[in-house]
Amino acid sequence: MVPVLEVEHLKKVFAADNARDLLAVDDVSFAVHGGEKVAIIGESGSGKTTVARMIARLTDVTAGRVLLQGEDITQLTGRKLREQYRKMQLVFQSPVDSFDPRCTLGDGIAEALQNFGWQRREAWQETERLLVLCGLTAEIAARYPHEVSGGQCQRAAIARALAVQPQLLILDEATSALDVTVQADILALLAQLQRELSLAYLFICHDIALVQDFCDRVLVMHAGRIVEEGTPDAVIGNPQQAYTQRLIDSVL
Amino acid sequence: MSDITIRVQAVRRDHLQRKLLVFGVLAGLLIVAAFFSSSLCPYDPYEQNLAIAKAAPSAEHWLGTDRYGRDMFSRVIAGSYTSIFSTLLLVGFISVFGSLVGILCAWSGRWIDTMVMRVSDMFLAFPGLVFALAVAAVLGGGVQNAIVALAAISWPKYARLARSQTLAQQERPYMQAAKMAGCGTLRMIRRHLVPNIAGPILVTAMLDIGTMMMELAGLSFLGLGAKPPIPEWGSMMSDTRNLLATQPWVTLAPGFAIFFSVMIFNLLGDTVRDWLDPKNRR
Numbered sequence: 001m002v003p004v005l006e007v008e009h010l011k012k013v014f015a016a017d018n019a020r021d022l023l024a025v026d027d028v029s030f031a032v033h034g035g036e037k038v039a040i041i042g043e044s045g046s047g048k049t050t051v052a053r054m055i056a057r058l059t060d061v062t063a064g065r066v067l068l069q070g071e072d073i074t075q076l077t078g079r080k081l082r083e084q085y086r087k088m089q090l091v092f093q094s095p096v097d098s099f100d101p102r103c104t105l106g107d108g109i110a111e112a113l114q115n116f117g118w119q120r121r122e123a124w125q126e127t128e129r130l131l132v133l134c135g136l137t138a139e140i141a142a143r144y145p146h147e148v149s150g151g152q153c154q155r156a157a158i159a160r161a162l163a164v165q166p167q168l169l170i171l172d173e174a175t176s177a178l179d180v181t182v183q184a185d186i187l188a189l190l191a192q193l194q195r196e197l198s199l200a201y202l203f204i205c206h207d208i209a210l211v212q213d214f215c216d217r218v219l220v221m222h223a224g225r226i227v228e229e230g231t232p233d234a235v236i237g238n239p240q241q242a243y244t245q246r247l248i249d250s251v252l
Numbered sequence: 253m254s255d256i257t258i259r260v261q262a263v264r265r266d267h268l269q270r271k272l273l274v275f276g277v278l279a280g281l282l283i284v285a286a287f288f289s290s291s292l293c294p295y296d297p298y299e300q301n302l303a304i305a306k307a308a309p310s311a312e313h314w315l316g317t318d319r320y321g322r323d324m325f326s327r328v329i330a331g332s333y334t335s336i337f338s339t340l341l342l343v344g345f346i347s348v349f350g351s352l353v354g355i356l357c358a359w360s361g362r363w364i365d366t367m368v369m370r371v372s373d374m375f376l377a378f379p380g381l382v383f384a385l386a387v388a389a390v391l392g393g394g395v396q397n398a399i400v401a402l403a404a405i406s407w408p409k410y411a412r413l414a415r416s417q418t419l420a421q422q423e424r425p426y427m428q429a430a431k432m433a434g435c436g437t438l439r440m441i442r443r444h445l446v447p448n449i450a451g452p453i454l455v456t457a458m459l460d461i462g463t464m465m466m467e468l469a470g471l472s473f474l475g476l477g478a479k480p481p482i483p484e485w486g487s488m489m490s491d492t493r494n495l496l497a498t499q500p501w502v503t504l505a506p507g508f509a510i511f512f513s514v515m516i517f518n519l520l521g522d523t524v525r526d527w528l529d530p531k532n533r534r
Contacts, residue, residue: 058428085432098425108433111443115434160433226432
């Protein structure tokens with residue numbers, strides 16, 4: 001079966017002023033299969049968020065390819081790229097910031113549905129269903145992002161991401177901005193959604209402990225490269241790299 | 253937040269709300285008066301009557317008469333039509349046009365951005381009124397040409413503002429979320445970008461009304477705006493300035509009309525800016 005996501009030799013160079021360009025991502029390759037939960041972990045600046053943003057085509061790719069269900073999306077723009085977002089969605093780190101401050105949460109979710117061909121009435125019904133699915137009440141659709149808590153807002157963001165029924169959900173530090181108990185709730189929600197909808201997750205995270213019980217596979221990134229890969233138990237129980245050991249030590 | 257902070261904020265908000273109401277009503281009255289100026293004039297502002305020329309203010313002629321015996325009060329009111337609507341037209345045009353240019357630049361990037369911004373740099377490098385003088389001189393006098401001249405030098409300010417605002421908003425996650433939610437470029441701009449950058453542009457435009465009113469009056473004063481006998485405050489001051497020593501009211505009346513109008517629009521602009529300040533939000 002074709003993997004949901006394949007990343008081939010992905011590379012990102014940020015041009016710097018003093019002719020010393022920053023190599024943020026260097027030759028990263030991996031695949032995510034249908035229904036699989038993969039985590040990328042690494043410290044700040046290791047390039048993990050850049051990888052996520054390149055996959056979502058929010059940052060331009062310097063070299064390499066991103067394939068969604070076997071289709072190369074690296075060079076797509078405009079309408080063709082927009083169609084790809086049916087298959088892949090990204091949940092941002094700061095939930096409140098990921099909604100337009102001048103639109104209600106419901107507007108934001110219904111808009112995604114309407115952009116992908118839903119009628120207005122049905123879109124609003126579906127919006128309420130999605131909010132309930134994500135553990136919120138339908139009334140929250142009328143609220144503005146600054147009127148709800150971070151956890152509620154992140155649930156709404158997940159509801160929006162699920163609206164187009166993607167096969168792949170990229171979670172870019174999606175729980176990092178939330179406090180610990182809310183983090184656990186969101187992870188439980190994600191686990192439940194994964195069982196119901198058989199989504200594939202790409203979980204970008206700096207916290208090894210968080211992904212330990214949650215993910216099928218862990219990729220450890222350091223200085224733009226993947227330095228280690230394996231099941232969470234293997235990576236955490238028997239790290240092969242000194243860097244991975246340091247990362248584990250810093251958390252546990 | 254302590255109770256006192258909340259109370260102070262509430263008092264501040266009430267105060268602002270009242271200011272907004274007062275200045276809003278004053279500016280509204282000014283605009284309504286200008287709109288109905290032809291029916292508000294007690295006398296025909298064009299009718300000459302040399303028998304009562306240069307009359308001092310009296311019960312019949314509240315602001316006296318000019319050297320042709322025309323009623324100054326009527327002429328000041330009639331002049332508001334030209335002055336206020338020319339200004340509103342001008343500010344409306346440059347703020348919308350300039351903002352669209354700025355959004356286009358920020359959105360398309362690359363050579364369009366570079367090219368248009370260098371052109372706007374060129375306009376900004378000219379001393380404003382001198383350039384307007386040159387344009388008005390080439391196109392000839394008249395209110396329309398004065399508006400064109402001022403529009404030509406004033407739009408870059410809005411283009412730069414809208415461009416920088418757009419660039420800042422583009423980096424915000426919600427714009428990227430909107431992209432992933434399948435919004436096309438036009439929808440992103442109309443539904444998400446414009447509402448979020450409208451505040452600063454609106455405030456700039458409000459504060460610009462006073463400036464533009466003065467510059468238009470200035471051009472008219474120099475004889476490059478409204479042509480006599482059309483009543484316009486700037487040209488009225490210019491027409492009558494040699495009477496300043498003997499019959500000061502004929503010059504002072506349009507002068508104070510400019511002064512009060514500019515002040516009202518400036519105060520309204522200031523209040524709107526405070527009102528839109530995020531610190532004022534709940």
